Amino acid sequence: MKFPGRRRHKHYFPVEDKDPIINQLHVVDRLKRNYICGIDQIVVDIEAKVDQAFLDEFGLQRGMSQVIDNDVTNALYDRLKRDDMIDYEFAGGTIGNTMHNYSVLADSRSVLLGVMSENIQIGSYAYKFLCNTSSRVDLDYLQPVPGPIGRCFTLIDDSGERTFAISAGMMNHLKPESIDKSLIENASALVISAYLMRTSGEETMTQATMQAVKYANDAGVPVVLTLGTKFLIEQDPAWWAEFVEKHVDILAMNEEEGEAITGFDDPLLAADKALDWVDLVICTAGPKGLFMAGYVDDEKKRETEYPLLPGAIPEFNQYEFSRAMRRSACKQPIKAYSHTAPYMGGPDTIKNTNGAGDCALAAVLHDLSANVYHKINVPNSAKHEQHAITYSSLAQISKYANRASYEVLVQHSPRLSRGLPEREDSLEQTYWDQ
Numbered sequence: 001m002k003f004p005g006r007r008r009h010k011h012y013f014p015v016e017d018k019d020p021i022i023n024q025l026h027v028v029d030r031l032k033r034n035y036i037c038g039i040d041q042i043v044v045d046i047e048a049k050v051d052q053a054f055l056d057e058f059g060l061q062r063g064m065s066q067v068i069d070n071d072v073t074n075a076l077y078d079r080l081k082r083d084d085m086i087d088y089e090f091a092g093g094t095i096g097n098t099m100h101n102y103s104v105l106a107d108s109r110s111v112l113l114g115v116m117s118e119n120i121q122i123g124s125y126a127y128k129f130l131c132n133t134s135s136r137v138d139l140d141y142l143q144p145v146p147g148p149i150g151r152c153f154t155l156i157d158d159s160g161e162r163t164f165a166i167s168a169g170m171m172n173h174l175k176p177e178s179i180d181k182s183l184i185e186n187a188s189a190l191v192i193s194a195y196l197m198r199t200s201g202e203e204t205m206t207q208a209t210m211q212a213v214k215y216a217n218d219a220g221v222p223v224v225l226t227l228g229t230k231f232l233i234e235q236d237p238a239w240w241a242e243f244v245e246k247h248v249d250i251l252a253m254n255e256e257e258g259e260a261i262t263g264f265d266d267p268l269l270a271a272d273k274a275l276d277w278v279d280l281v282i283c284t285a286g287p288k289g290l291f292m293a294g295y296v297d298d299e300k301k302r303e304t305e306y307p308l309l310p311g312a313i314p315e316f317n318q319y320e321f322s323r324a325m326r327r328s329a330c331k332q333p334i335k336a337y338s339h340t341a342p343y344m345g346g347p348d349t350i351k352n353t354n355g356a357g358d359c360a361l362a363a364v365l366h367d368l369s370a371n372v373y374h375k376i377n378v379p380n381s382a383k384h385e386q387h388a389i390t391y392s393s394l395a396q397i398s399k400y401a402n403r404a405s406y407e408v409l410v411q412h413s414p415r416l417s418r419g420l421p422e423r424e425d426s427l428e429q430t431y432w433d434q
């Protein structure tokens, strides 16, 4: 496990002791490892640039993620092939991306649950998915299916807006009995997305997800939900609010999804409202950066050293130097909020915004998981006198999340091809040390 936070050596926990003599004394004293677990519809993204006429031709609604039938899939695919429009094909899926990016950032294990074709041809989509996933993502628990995984046509227009057309294949055939109870109970987090509730007919993904959520809820494992797309939430915001309140501990959303579920278009107010239901909220806001909201015990709160910010909640960032806690762990819970602008103001040229939010969540998960890792290996550390769920402060995590998203914006794929540099001396003045 690499440690998150400021990308400077002195802030890293000494993970391995390098002294060869001392090491002999500790041969049986190996560091304990933890992992996080995610469930996804296993899909490969097929990306192409299109215009509105193209979307109209196939009856696709701009900006939405929609499931398409076999006839539309075949016609769409033939057209993209015929006109040589496919830019790239790469493993995708909102949680698949998040698990991959978590494993790359943390250099640590995550477990991905979902389905995988039992017969794999070289060059097939199933093959591409496996090849494009970090070897740190444990795929041993995937359930075999006698058919194809999903395809996600990622259609991008001139304004950068993405329209997703999902050809489901067997991606929703994960069965509840394929969920390993002890795997979930021992995880540091269970990560799911709203897309998993979009099933029909014989598809069992929703039941499988609910089974995993029950195991996690019963064992006190934090359930992390990312909302996926506003269109799904808008269909029944009250159902989603109730689901979140009952089953979810950490909520990730962008500002549109935040508005869909809370009714507030201001990301700060949306995050504040979501704190009625969950312990921690991450709300990404594109070029405006990222908001976080959480709880801290009054006696553990820490004042920011940054200027106090105006907003719908005046001076909302006053306690952003606090580490987040579960509300139930606080004697006197108070709310803490943070806002961070995009890293370096955003890149000069954005190659791709697809998956920037997934990557921000991966960074937050890295911080949560590092806290568990530190706690199981150094239980008596003064750090754990506070029963925090994060390793770093809200301010620090949001910087880290923005930093990680930046990396996605400057590459073509939603999945990181490498971790972040451990030292970024030249950048400290401009960002980490601000």
Ligand SMILES: Nc1ncnc2c1ncn2[C@@H]1O[C@H](COP(=O)(O)OP(=O)(O)OP(=O)(O)O)[C@@H](O)[C@H]1O
Pocket: 228, 253, 254, 255, 284, 285, 286, 287, 288, 289, 290, 341, 342, 343, 345, 346, 347, 350, 353, 354, 355, 356, 357, 358, 359, 360, 401, 402, 405, 406, 409
């Ligand atoms: N146009 C932009 N300029 C600068 N930074 C950006 C821009 N768009 C996104 N970002 C960065 O990426 C982060 C996540 O972006 P965004 O809010 O678009 O996520 P999202 O809509 O959830 O994305 P996805 O669903 O594709 O994962 C932001 O918090 C910000 O740091």
Ligand SMILES: Nc1nc2c(ncn2[C@@H]2O[C@H](CO)[C@@H](O)[C@H]2O)c(=O)[nH]1
Pocket: 040, 041, 042, 043, 044, 045, 065, 091, 092, 093, 094, 095, 097, 152, 164, 166, 193, 195, 354, 355, 356, 358, 414
């Ligand atoms: N699991 C899942 N991922 C999706 C869906 N629609 C879009 N995505 C993914 O969302 C990612 C960007 O956040 C892309 O890489 C897509 O693969 C969907 O319906 N289900």
